[in-house]
Amino acid sequence: MEDLQRALKDRNLTVSNVPGKGRSLFTTRDFYPGEVIISEEAYVCVPNNNNSSHKRCDGCFTTTNLSKCSRCHVVWYCGTACQKSEWKLHRLECEVLSRLDYDKRKSVTPSIRLMLKLYLRRKLQDEKIIPSTARDNYKLVEALVAHMSDITEEQLVLYAQMANLVHLILQWPEITIKEIAENFSKFACNAHTICDSELRPLGTGLYPVVSIINHSCLPNSVLVFEGRTASVRALQHVPKGTEVMISYIETAGSTVTRQKALKEQYLFACVCPLCSKSGQYDDVRENAILEGYRCKNEKCDGFLLRTTDGKAFQCQDCGLVRDKEEIKKIATEIKLLSEEASKPSSRGNYQEAITIYTMIEKLQVKLYHTFSINLMQTREMILKSLMKLEHWREALAYCKLTIPIYQRVYPAVHPMLGLQYYTCGKLEWYLGDTEEAVISLTKAVDILRITHGTNTPFVKELLVMLEEARAEASFKLSSKEE
Numbered sequence: 001m002e003d004l005q006r007a008l009k010d011r012n013l014t015v016s017n018v019p020g021k022g023r024s025l026f027t028t029r030d031f032y033p034g035e036v037i038i039s040e041e042a043y044v045c046v047p048n049n050n051n052s053s054h055k056r057c058d059g060c061f062t063t064t065n066l067s068k069c070s071r072c073h074v075v076w077y078c079g080t081a082c083q084k085s086e087w088k089l090h091r092l093e094c095e096v097l098s099r100l101d102y103d104k105r106k107s108v109t110p111s112i113r114l115m116l117k118l119y120l121r122r123k124l125q126d127e128k129i130i131p132s133t134a135r136d137n138y139k140l141v142e143a144l145v146a147h148m149s150d151i152t153e154e155q156l157v158l159y160a161q162m163a164n165l166v167h168l169i170l171q172w173p174e175i176t177i178k179e180i181a182e183n184f185s186k187f188a189c190n191a192h193t194i195c196d197s198e199l200r201p202l203g204t205g206l207y208p209v210v211s212i213i214n215h216s217c218l219p220n221s222v223l224v225f226e227g228r229t230a231s232v233r234a235l236q237h238v239p240k241g242t243e244v245m246i247s248y249i250e251t252a253g254s255t256v257t258r259q260k261a262l263k264e265q266y267l268f269a270c271v272c273p274l275c276s277k278s279g280q281y282d283d284v285r286e287n288a289i290l291e292g293y294r295c296k297n298e299k300c301d302g303f304l305l306r307t308t309d310g311k312a313f314q315c316q317d318c319g320l321v322r323d324k325e326e327i328k329k330i331a332t333e334i335k336l337l338s339e340e341a342s343k344p345s346s347r348g349n350y351q352e353a354i355t356i357y358t359m360i361e362k363l364q365v366k367l368y369h370t371f372s373i374n375l376m377q378t379r380e381m382i383l384k385s386l387m388k389l390e391h392w393r394e395a396l397a398y399c400k401l402t403i404p405i406y407q408r409v410y411p412a413v414h415p416m417l418g419l420q421y422y423t424c425g426k427l428e429w430y431l432g433d434t435e436e437a438v439i440s441l442t443k444a445v446d447i448l449r450i451t452h453g454t455n456t457p458f459v460k461e462l463l464v465m466l467e468e469a470r471a472e473a474s475f476k477l478s479s480k481e482e
């Protein structure tokens, strides 16, 4: 811990214990919007290779030009550069995986691999085959919270089964199943999903220093990835002596939904400024708008709360009552359609997905408020399918429909909002709506230069796109004037 404190001091950070939260990361100087507070390489990471149709390279997580390791047949590489960079660790992993029969190899999921790599990397550092530093050593993994006494019996059994498999694969008598199970519990509340610049998940990694950062539903910082490197950037001015906070979860949701997600996975009750408003009128109203039902009167924008007898819902603006049975009927129809949409036969069939999700959307418009999260998610699904089918004009219409909800559920500087402006701007540009594209891309740049930094290839490309759109817009304007 002393070594880590010294290393963090050089980066103007310090770790302190906060009652009720445990270790917490604090700044020792001011940080400004877009500045990297801390960046870290993964102690260990794995690509999401569970789904057989989407293998990724173990080095860079790409899906192109892959070949399987000819010995273990479990790990994939895009070329010799990635294979070489991973070799020291994979040499040991390959040895243990190759001992397994075909069926056992199939049970080596990304989580099992992450655990195998954790122990193998510790061995390599112990034997000084790879160096240890103050910010890269197994002691930092030992210091992570495990919440062993708080997890459910069911989770404990699952971790024990997975630990048993790891024990069987490694065949190291010195490590116990209990110790491995504890590490699985650590993964659950400390590992991070590695995403690309557009927040698509690529893999999972353990970043023991970034893992010191606590959660807030209204965070002052954001965690993004450049390849496998995790970077925590300030979203706003973070004065000296402030706790660095990121969000662990999708914050678009009611206080109840956010708190449930945090309790289930991270085993704590959030008391951030947003959660402390729980039960107050504004919070009740916002939750009812995001996740509740709409008023029967189509012209009324009011929110509904359950009547005191629990038999109906009443609009808090116009007083109109909506019958529970009528709501239940629509909700059941939506449920059946959602089940249909998630059937394997519907996956990858974008036209069919559009048909089903459009039916769901129609029902949800009747049931939910205009700013409903459920409605937003359905429209996102339609948007994605329309993009896959290159139906750009319809996709733009759906993208525009989601933006007011994004603006409501996310803070003004949030990667999800920035990315939605980016999609909108890109579509407008392709479709020749150049002036609109300039407006949307400018909004995207204003946010993404803070969340993603200006030096990342993604934002650099975005800046070029904006410049080109601006040039095209002024050319169009001058042609009109002539």
Ligand SMILES: C[S@@+](CC[C@H](N)C(=O)[O-])C[C@H]1O[C@@H](n2cnc3c(N)ncnc32)[C@H](O)[C@@H]1O
Pocket (backbone or CB within 6 Å): 020, 021, 022, 023, 024, 143, 144, 145, 147, 189, 190, 211, 212, 213, 214, 215, 216, 265, 266, 267, 268, 269, 270, 271, 272
């Ligand atoms: C990734 S760790 C963060 C570092 C942790 N505080 C530690 O001591 O190592 C996640 C765990 O920290 C605690 N935690 C994170 N954010 C919190 C918060 N806002 N309030 C209370 N506990 C929090 C919870 O125990 C959670 O499972």
